[in-house]
Amino acid sequence: MGKNSEIKLIGTAASPFVNRVQFVLSLKSIDYEFIDENLANKSELLLTSNPVYKKVPVLLHANKPPLPESPIIIEYLDEIYPDIHPILPSDPIARADNRFWANYIDTKFFPLFEDLRRTPGKEEKEEIKKQIIEGSELLEEAFVKLSNGKAYFGGDDVGYLDVVLGCFLAWTKFVEKYSEFKVIVEARTPKLLEWSERIWSHEALKDVIPGNEILMNFFMMLQIHKPPKAA
């Protein structure tokens, strides 16, 4: 990862949103410098680069204004490097479908996992698990439709939703490891299960997926800084 790179990424290894950008940079063979951020003690660089949300990832490209927000960064990278491994499909309807499901994952599906962690009551937790299962079933349908019998959401090769959902797998697996709750299973989401095994072993994803210790440390930080709500 080049010290002379024109591209720098402010991030933290445990963030699926950061991992996405890393995955895309890797797929597109873009050299970049990773600037590791401590979210428990945010840097001046992060605070001034993303004053509205103060979140990672932020992409710094040469002397252009800093770019926050993973979907926006990915579309940007796809626009400035359109020829090497396009991430979004070229057909406008397929692009719209990809954006729709990416937005669904970010605004509905993934936040349920954080709700699950923070909600104290057993019954409320069961209700959230039900919603996660319903979400996974919607994603199974989306996969069947978009992959059209091929290996990935993007068809024969990794596309936008493979990146977006693939980078969450470290966290769904983390939940599965430390609880009885299984998210992606043969009985409900057989195609998504096959896909998850396929993408999990993808070389470019392996490089960015955080290991268990990193996830555990991040989880502990969340428990301290954003503890479960009072019962």
Place this chain on the structure above:
Amino acid sequence: MGKNSEIKLIGTAASPFVNRVQFVLSLKSIDYEFIDENLANKSELLLTSNPVYKKVPVLLHANKPPLPESPIIIEYLDEIYPDIHPILPSDPIARADNRFWANYIDTKFFPLFEDLRRTPGKEEKEEIKKQIIEGSELLEEAFVKLSNGKAYFGGDDVGYLDVVLGCFLAWTKFVEKYSEFKVIVEARTPKLLEWSERIWSHEALKDVIPGNEILMNFFMMLQIHKPPKAA
């Protein structure tokens, strides 16, 4: 609006999200059929066209799959009709900035107005008003930066953020009409105030902005179906 149109829009006149799509269709001189939806009693067409969110707007284009969500519809229209009145700028950084602020408006700024309506406590309402004011100041800065001394967020002509924020003005004005709370004012957001007067009198926006009776009816429906929370 053509009965033989290839494009149909499921919507309701009071929705700023629907208005955006209407505004873009008008700017691009695209003929379409408007299918009026009663949100208090949703149609089969809406429920089957947008099963995930069950919300307007939904764009129906010939025999293609239905497209929900205004940002996704607008990008789609801009991609299939790129030559007539482009909505997003062509420069990738400017596109990213536009997407960033559109997302800010949808996920942070505008939801505050709904919070204001639903929050019962006087102190909590004051806190939300403070956040709305901070938001309007961020948008003033964004306008100064993106318009670069010109008339619109999009420069010399109406662009993405002019559409996105312009269609909310009916609601900010509605709030201002029925309360002492002024959102866009000379003292805090002078450029945004000038812009709001300019865009408000834009011919293509005038055609889609709902009148006071429509807003009032919608507001009453909200009060009944999603009443303010108990104190």
